[in-house]
Amino acid sequence: IITKHGKTRWINEKTSLFTDESSGTEILVSIIKDIQREDEVKYNHEQALTGYSILFDNNPSPMLIYEVATLRILKANTAAIETYGYARDEFLTMTMRDLRPDTSPEDEEEYGPDGIFHGFSKLRRHYTKNGDLLYVEINSDSISYKNYDSRIVIATNVTEKVRWREEVKLREQF
Numbered sequence: 001i002i003t004k005h006g007k008t009r010w011i012n013e014k015t016s017l018f019t020d021e022s023s024g025t026e027i028l029v030s031i032i033k034d035i036q037r038e039d040e041v042k043y044n045h046e047q048a049l050t051g052y053s054i055l056f057d058n059n060p061s062p063m064l065i066y067e068v069a070t071l072r073i074l075k076a077n078t079a080a081i082e083t084y085g086y087a088r089d090e091f092l093t094m095t096m097r098d099l100r101p102d103t104s105p106e107d108e109e110e111y112g113p114d115g116i117f118h119g120f121s122k123l124r125r126h127y128t129k130n131g132d133l134l135y136v137e138i139n140s141d142s143i144s145y146k147n148y149d150s151r152i153v154i155a156t157n158v159t160e161k162v163r164w165r166e167e168v169k170l171r172e173q174f
Contacts, residue, residue, distance in 0.1 A: 010035050062136075062155045064091070067148045071095040074145055083157060085129035096153075099126045123162070126155065135162040 001009050015030045056063055062080035066073045076091040084091075084099070126134045136155040143152045 056152075059154070062157070064096075064153045064155065065143065065145050065150050066096050066153065067150050068142075069149065071097055074148060074150060080155070083128070083134070083155075084126070090129075100124060101127060123158070124155075133159070135159045 001011055003009055012033045012035050013030060014033075015028060018027045018029060019025070020027060056065075056075070057077050059077055060079055062083045063077040064073055064080055065075040073091045073094050073096065076086070076088060080086075080091065081088055086094070122138050124136055124138050126136050128134060135158050137158050138153055138155055140151045140153040143150050145152075
């Protein structure tokens, strides 16, 4: 509609025709809802997600989004692809357990009997596509992604730092 001030407003109109049984009079009921604000909110939400996607995709640290119920990887950023050596399509066929084939009892506690990841900031061993060991510091948080209950994970590669610490420990022993 065009308002009296000449501005365009988006509305949603629903009409129904009823007949009053006692008098036979026809009654037209019209419900008009101003949806201008809803469209603006939807647009702003889509813009925010686009901005978030840029931060995710261009982050220099490997980032993954996985579904909590199945541990299925739903999204991987460019740094994850470069670090782990898997193609984007390969990541989408994997679970978080595929990155950690040598799970320990501590790892099982981390996932718990319900299969849900319970850690937020932990040092973990991951493996690349070609079998190289990576030490990564995992930081994660809950997120809703494509209507899935998910977690977003930043897997900071700290392999050199861990190896350096191990070398220092060995030198101290001798």
